[in-house]
Amino acid sequence: MCPISGMVQFLIVVVALLLFCHVAVVRTLEVVFEPKNITLYMYNTIPVQYHVYLEPGDTLDDLKLYSENPDVAKIENTVVIKQPDGAFNLTGNFLGKTRVRCEGAPGAMDVTVIREKRVIDTVFTSSVATLVSIIYINFGCAFNWGELHKTLKRPIGPAIGFFGQFVVMPLLSFGLGKVLFPNSPEMQLGFFFTGVSPAGGASNIWTVVLDGNMDLSITMTTISTFAAFGMMPLWLFTLGKVIFDQGDIKVPYSQISTYAIALVIPLAIGFLISRYLKKVAKFLVKILKGFSLVLLIFIVVFAIVTNLYLFELFSWEIVVAGMGLPYLGYVLGYLIARLLRQPTPDCLAIGIETGIQNTGIAIFLLRFTLPQPQADLTTVAPVCVAMMTPLPLLCMLLYKKIRARFYPAHKKVNINQGLQELTVDSNANPQKEDRLIPTIS
Numbered sequence: 001m002c003p004i005s006g007m008v009q010f011l012i013v014v015v016a017l018l019l020f021c022h023v024a025v026v027r028t029l030e031v032v033f034e035p036k037n038i039t040l041y042m043y044n045t046i047p048v049q050y051h052v053y054l055e056p057g058d059t060l061d062d063l064k065l066y067s068e069n070p071d072v073a074k075i076e077n078t079v080v081i082k083q084p085d086g087a088f089n090l091t092g093n094f095l096g097k098t099r100v101r102c103e104g105a106p107g108a109m110d111v112t113v114i115r116e117k118r119v120i121d122t123v124f125t126s127s128v129a130t131l132v133s134i135i136y137i138n139f140g141c142a143f144n145w146g147e148l149h150k151t152l153k154r155p156i157g158p159a160i161g162f163f164g165q166f167v168v169m170p171l172l173s174f175g176l177g178k179v180l181f182p183n184s185p186e187m188q189l190g191f192f193f194t195g196v197s198p199a200g201g202a203s204n205i206w207t208v209v210l211d212g213n214m215d216l217s218i219t220m221t222t223i224s225t226f227a228a229f230g231m232m233p234l235w236l237f238t239l240g241k242v243i244f245d246q247g248d249i250k251v252p253y254s255q256i257s258t259y260a261i262a263l264v265i266p267l268a269i270g271f272l273i274s275r276y277l278k279k280v281a282k283f284l285v286k287i288l289k290g291f292s293l294v295l296l297i298f299i300v301v302f303a304i305v306t307n308l309y310l311f312e313l314f315s316w317e318i319v320v321a322g323m324g325l326p327y328l329g330y331v332l333g334y335l336i337a338r339l340l341r342q343p344t345p346d347c348l349a350i351g352i353e354t355g356i357q358n359t360g361i362a363i364f365l366l367r368f369t370l371p372q373p374q375a376d377l378t379t380v381a382p383v384c385v386a387m388m389t390p391l392p393l394l395c396m397l398l399y400k401k402i403r404a405r406f407y408p409a410h411k412k413v414n415i416n417q418g419l420q421e422l423t424v425d426s427n428a429n430p431q432k433e434d435r436l437i438p439t440i441s
Contacts, residue, residue, distance in 0.1 A: 029054060031063070031081070031107035033100065038090070038109060041116040042309070045076065045091040052084045052105070063105055069098035073111045094312060095373040114372045115309070124306045131295050132201050133266045138288045139204060140270015141281040144215045151219055157337070157346050161199075161220035164333040164354030166231040169195045169325070172332075174239055176324055180317040186374055188243045190381025191321055193362040196235040198228040200358040202299070205292040206393050210400070212348035218267070220353045228361075293397075300390055307387075313380045322384030327392060329355030352393070359386040 034049040052063070063081035065088060067074050076089040081102070090100065092113035100109040151157065173195020177188030199221045207217035274281040333354025337347040359382035366382070367375040 029105050031065075031102040031105045033107065033109035036109055037112075039112045039114060040073070040090070040092040042092050042094060042113055044116075045089050047087050048090050048100070048109070049087050050081075050085070052081060054084060064103045065100060066103060067098055067100050067111070069096065072096035072098040072113050073100075075100065094309075095377050097373070112373060115376050120306055124302050128299055128302070129262070131298070133262060135205065135288075135291060135295055136201070136262075136266030137270040137273065138284045138291060139208075139214070139218055140267040140272075141274045142214065142285045142288055143218055143267065143270065143274075151216065156340065157213075157216045157342060157350060158220050158223050160337050160340060160342070161216075161333070161350050161353045162223060162227065164329065164336060164350065165199055165220075165224045166196075166227065166235075168332055168336075168354060169329055169357065170235045170239065171195075172328055173325055174243075176321045177243070180321050185243050186370065186378045187318070187381060189240075189370075190362070190366060190378040191325065191385070192235075192240060192243055193365045194357050194359060194382045194385050195325060196232050196240070197358045197361045197365075198224040198232075199353050200356050200360070202296070202389075203353045203356040205296055206352050206356070206390075207349045208289055208292045209296065210348060210352070210393065210396055211345065212352060213343070213345040214349070216346055217349040217353055220349070222264070222267075224353075225358075296390065300387075303383075303386060307383050310380045310383050313377065314384065318380060318384050319388070321381070322388040323391075325385050326355040326357070326389040329357075330392065356389055357382075357385065359383070 030053045032051050032053065034051070038046070038048065040046050050065070065075055065079040065081065067090075070093070072094055073090055073092050076091060079086075079088040090111065092111075095113055095115060097113070098111050100111060101107070170192070173191045174188075177191040181187040181191075201221065204214065204217045204221055206212075208214050270281075270284070273284065330351045334347050334351030337350040342350065362382040362385075363379050366378050370378055
């Protein structure tokens with residue numbers, strides 16, 4: 001028998017005894033929190049109870065409570081345990097998860113910080129929905145319904161817009177997510193959901209403000225909204241599975257249906273007004289451009305104020321992706337239309353339609369798919385896209401205003417070009433009416 005074997009056996013026995021003693025000591029001194037798991041809202045403070053289990057001979061020396069991530073949740077003041085029972089105040093600082101532990105003893109409490117639904121969120125959503133519905137009535141009055149039939153008979157513009165919206169943007173959002181967030185599937189999902197969403201109503205407003213082809217813009221938005229019923233599931237269950245293959249990704253058909261109805265009904269009301277209330281229709285067309293500009297400013301400012309808390313999550317990667325997705329969409333949509341020899345107003349409408357996404361649907365998808373607080377944390381992707389989207393369009397608008405201000409002769413030409421006569425067809429009483437159409441530059 002090897003003489004070392006006895007020594008090895010002795011060491012094994014000693015190590016085993018030490019481990020046993022360690023386990024016994026650890027078990028005799030333990031901090032238990034009540035509750036063991038806690039969820040609290042941002043900026044809220046709640047009391048938490050704790051109890052220390054002691055054995056005879058145990059002391060409470062050097063026992064201090066701490067949060068693993070104070071940026072998510074922090075303990076008010078420094079808590080040093082001096083009694084077996086006590087309490088402390090815990091404050092939620094920001095969205096996320098952390099743990100509260102005790103130095104010198106085992107025991108932990110899982111903490112999740114989420115965002116409380118605020119009144120300002122409801123006010124923002126309701127006011128924007130109402131104002132957008134009103135402006136779509138204006139669109140219905142200004143829309144050249146005769147051009148719709150002509151466009152659908154030779155749908156080159158809508159086809160380019162469809163390709164940009166449901167081929168270019170999904171692939172672009174997927175690529176940006178993979179390159180900029182290789183280790184964050186949640187952020188990849190956030191930008192991918194944004195890329196596969198249909199066009200937003202803001203594209204029509206910007207097209208009007210920048211003198212693009214409003215008729216083509218509204219036609220493309222309507223087509224993309226209804227096409228989303230098929231195209232979103234196609235992308236989510238194919239390329240989307242590469243990013244996120246946990247559980248079922250359900251497409252929010254009810255959300256898309258609501259948006260489609262909210263788009264079609266105001267347009268139909270506008271059509272009826274243009275047909276039966278000519279003076280009202282002319283007034284609504286006259287204020288369309290100014291109303292569109294006011295609505296855009298309202299949405300941008302209110303959206304920033306409502307989502308100020310998300311600025312803490314902004315990183316250079318998120319900003320680059322938030323700028324890259326819409327800006328590349330603008331450029332690629334415009335270039336494709338230009339290569340296919342489309343008129344300049346059509347190219348402008350197609351570029352804007354391609355770059356602007358319905359970020360509301362993307363946010364809904366994220367909150368439906370991911371648990372909290374991951375859902376709110378990931379919505380920084382569509383929120384960032386929504387905030388960055390208007391910047392180049394605002395620059396274009398300022399350039400147009402400055403040019404018109406210093407070159408009044410050019411401004412006069414634009415105004416004269418912006419006056420277009422439309423023939424209003426009526427089965428009951430066909431006649432010709434003159435209307436102002438702010439769509440040609």
